[in-house]
Amino acid sequence: MFVNKLGLQHYRNYDALNLDSFGDVNLILGRNAQGKTNLLEALLVLALTKSHRTSKDRELISFGQDHAAVTAEVEKKYGTVQLDLRFSSQGKKAKLNGLEQRKLSEFVGALNAVMFAPEDLEIVKGTPGVRRRFLDMEIGQVQPSYLYHLQQYQKVLVQRNNLLKQAWGKEAELAVMLEIWNEQLVEHGVKIIKKRKQFIKKLQKWAEQIHDGITGGARSSN
Ligand SMILES: Nc1ncnc2c1ncn2[C@@H]1O[C@H](COP(=O)(O)OP(=O)(O)OP(=O)(O)O)[C@@H](O)[C@H]1O
Ligand SMILES: [Mg+2]
Structure with missing residues (x-):
């Protein structure tokens, strides 16, 4: 391209x-x-x-x-x-x-x-959220279905959180609703995790080769 x-x-x-x-x-x-x-x-x-x-x-x-x-x-x-x-x-x-x-x-x-800017070192140094955002950006470009599940997940999460805020004192009534949201959250969450895992596996292959090239094959344990 x-x-x-x-x-x-x-x-x-x-x-x-x-x-x-x-x-x-x-x-x-x-x-x-x-x-x-x-x-x-x-x-x-x-x-x-x-x-x-x-x-x-x-x-x-x-x-x-x-x-x-x-x-x-x-x-x-x-x-x-x-x-x-x-x-x-x-x-x-x-x-x-x-x-x-x-x-x-x-x-x-x-x-x-793929953007690599100085602040992208945060992908390595920063919190897991930074890494997830990076994965979302890259996978989303090549797999439209990933974007779909991501959007659905975020939607369900907002709705589920709203429900939890209202649930104070009436947990029993809302339990059924919560279960529906949980199911949807799991459904989309599983898809997202699977795709992230596949992507990381591919990245790892490339990264290992490059890393070996830099270090002559020596790997640190952390
Ligand atoms: N919406 C905007 N309208 C007009 N100018 C803008 C807008 N947003 C940013 N700028 C200008 O863009 C310039 C910054 O551009 P940029 O960050 O691309 O610079 P750079 O060449 O990467 O600089 P550096 O070498 O410092 O990294 C600033 O002068 C800023 O005022
Ligand atoms: Mg600049």
Whole structure:
């Protein structure tokens, strides 16, 4: 998969940018705050429909503007695909080859990207929640069903928590409801855990090889 073209309009500090010559490896050089990270962020935004740096899409729109657009031409095994993602106060709209996608999840996966930024060392150093978020971002790009179960899980969890808040003193009445939520939580949770385990197993194979290459095969026990 290659990105042939990238276009930004009113995106962060870019008023208009059109890039159409990429190599296999690309170095982006610039002064502090010139927009290097913004450029990489835009690519990840195209892959995920959201930023890794903020949950507020509004921040992606240039100050003083009312909309932003990120577009790209991506070359895949079976031809090129045009990606078009637009942000405005009405929300976001995603098009593939000019066709608006009904659900953003149908757009996710058209471009696959893995971000590695200094703060990503938290994946190793940080709490398990950081690692789960990383897995969610990566698996979600290649398996739409994963995103579905993740969304359902989160929905059920919110509803179950609401029920628990109301349950004080009337546990018996709500026990049946709770059981239904529990069942659903387990159903989606099992799917999520299974997919995470499969993914980690694959990652481990790669990681072991790279690790052996760095350390000459020596492994520490912690
Ligand atoms: N919504 C926005 N509208 C306009 N400018 C923005 C917006 N959001 C961020 N910026 C600007 O983008 C700049 C930061 O860009 P970025 O983080 O990509 O810099 P960088 O080149 O990665 O810098 P560094 O070398 O420090 O990492 C800042 O000047 C900031 O004011
Ligand atoms: Mg930066």
